[in-house]
């Protein structure tokens with residue numbers, strides 16, 4: 262259904278969901294929200310394989326968060342959960358790179374997460390995955406390795422809010438357009454990376470992607 266096959270055809274915005282896996286909420290000492298916790302990432306945060314993840318200036322705790330990205334296939338506004346999957350045009354693997362020290366500081370002061378989550382290179386994305394190759398998006402293994410060592414190993418079956426609920430909730434407030442992305446949250450195991458590290462991600466046996474980390 263979607264024409265989107267490559268990064269240049271992606272849309273204009275990224276909606277990201279936080280604390281959508283209870284094991285991750287727990288590891289950071291957070292509770293699971295009653296309704297999806299949303300934030301935006303700009304398209305300028307996106308990079309593709311071959312480009313490096315850059316640690317932002319002043320950050321000493323830059324962390325990986327592997328996430329399933331849902332790519333929107335057609336304009337989606339106020340859709341019921343029962344119809345939401347028909348708006349999915351594809352999937353990708355993504356990293357919601359997070360300056361955790363900046364986030365902690367912002368949260369303490371009641372400030373937004375822009376500097377923690379929205380900075381350049383903070384959204385590495387894999388190649389586009391056609392939805393026809395994914396029979397059940399709620400049973401996919403997410404694995405993130407740093408320098409060959411497994412750091413995150415989760416399954417999309419453990420999402421608190423599933424894709425239909427997320428798209429219905431989000432589209433009540435934001436019109437989603439073709440190529441927009443929804444990052445569906447990260448499972449437990451997030452942790453820091455430093456310059457010189459290599460992050461490798463996989464989604465079941467469907468796709469892998471690899472990114473080098475460097476200082477800005």
Ligand SMILES: CC(=O)CC(=O)C(=O)O
Pocket residue numbers: 278279280281282285289326357359445446447
């Ligand atoms: C606390 C967070 O950074 C939330 C988030 O992004 C997640 O995936 O969960």
Ligand SMILES: [Mg+2]
Pocket residue numbers: 277278279326328357446447
């Ligand atoms: Mg995240």
